[in-house]
Amino acid sequence: MASLVTWMLALGSLAVAFLLVGYVLMSLILIIPTWRICTRAGFSGALSLFHLVPFVGSFIVMGMLAFSTWPAGEASPGR
Amino acid sequence: MGVEIAALSFFGLTGAFAVVGTVLAAWMAWRIVEKAGLPGWTGLGAILLTLTGVGTIVPLILLWVFAFMRWPRDEPASAGTFGFAPSRGAAPTTGPVALAGPSMALPDARGWLLSGTLGNGGAVSLAVGGTSGTYALTGAPGGAPTDLSVPDPSVGQPHARLLLSGRRLGLEDLGSPGGTYIDGARLLPEHGPRDISAVRAIRLGSVELALTRA
Numbered sequence: 001m002a003s004l005v006t007w008m009l010a011l012g013s014l015a016v017a018f019l020l021v022g023y024v025l026m027s028l029i030l031i032i033p034t035w036r037i038c039t040r041a042g043f044s045g046a047l048s049l050f051h052l053v054p055f056v057g058s059f060i061v062m063g064m065l066a067f068s069t070w071p072a073g074e075a076s077p078g079r
Numbered sequence: 080m081g082v083e084i085a086a087l088s089f090f091g092l093t094g095a096f097a098v099v100g101t102v103l104a105a106w107m108a109w110r111i112v113e114k115a116g117l118p119g120w121t122g123l124g125a126i127l128l129t130l131t132g133v134g135t136i137v138p139l140i141l142l143w144v145f146a147f148m149r150w151p152r153d154e155p156a157s158a159g160t161f162g163f164a165p166s167r168g169a170a171p172t173t174g175p176v177a178l179a180g181p182s183m184a185l186p187d188a189r190g191w192l193l194s195g196t197l198g199n200g201g202a203v204s205l206a207v208g209g210t211s212g213t214y215a216l217t218g219a220p221g222g223a224p225t226d227l228s229v230p231d232p233s234v235g236q237p238h239a240r241l242l243l244s245g246r247r248l249g250l251e252d253l254g255s256p257g258g259t260y261i262d263g264a265r266l267l268p269e270h271g272p273r274d275i276s277a278v279r280a281i282r283l284g285s286v287e288l289a290l291t292r293a
Binding site: 029030033034036037040041058059063065066067069070071072074075 | 100103104106107108110111113114115116139142143145146147150151152153264265266267269270
């Protein structure tokens with residue numbers, strides 16, 4: 001019985017590990033372009049790592065880019 | 080019955096969050112692409128595409144395109160934003176001339192006026208006339224005839240450069256810590272001179288100056 005519980009716990013940990021790796025890989029699809037957008041805007045590329053935060057992470061990054069002054073300069077609104 | 084109400088409430092709440100999230104994302108995307116120099120509706124459209132049958136793959140592709148494309152903001156200043164390009168010159172002298180050139184608009188001979196309020200409540204008014212010249216916007220009291228003094232602690236010495244060429248007025252930031260803004264958008268030294276002929280206001284440090292024709 002004890003060995004069965006141990007085996008199931010190990011399987012559960014493996015499943016969680018696979019899920020985490022999969023989540024990070026999926027997040028990379030968002031993180032790579034956002035890293036470049038952040039650096040071009042003048043922010044640290046590490047800001048894009050907020051994409052790793054479930055649900056609200058993308059909103060945090062977009063909010064930073066949308067509502068703060070870009071250190072590298074912005075286009076004039078009327079151009 | 081209780082389960083049904085709970086399920087309806089749950090999905091209603093989820094739907095409400097989805098609507099609010101989509102609207103928020105669309106608004107932020109609008110602002111982000113505008114800061115890069117693209118029309119705001121392109122960002123809005125990219126987010127709204129998720130509501131259509133194409134799913135999320137197209138907005139993802141557009142995100143990658145946006146990240147690696149050339150942004151209008153990054154176009155060289157001399158390529159069209161300001162640039163003291165030589166005049167087009169006369170029509171070619173060789174070959175037949177079938178049509179006359181377009182009639183030229185009468186040049187606007189008025190000068191430029193920068194006016195605003197200083198941090199201490201005082202008023203500042205700077206007039207720029209003529210058709211060519213370079214002027215220094217500085218926080219120091221005016222020394223040279225080409226110095227335009229904005230006596231405020233937030234204004235560098237010098238802070239920015241005004242360039243007059245024909246009917247166009249340009250502004251170049253000189254890297255002062257207070258920063259230079261054109262209609263709220265930050266101007267950096269690496270942007271070079273920018274055409275501000277159609278601009279309503281510039282900001283030097285904390286001093287907002289309205290730009291009008293004198």
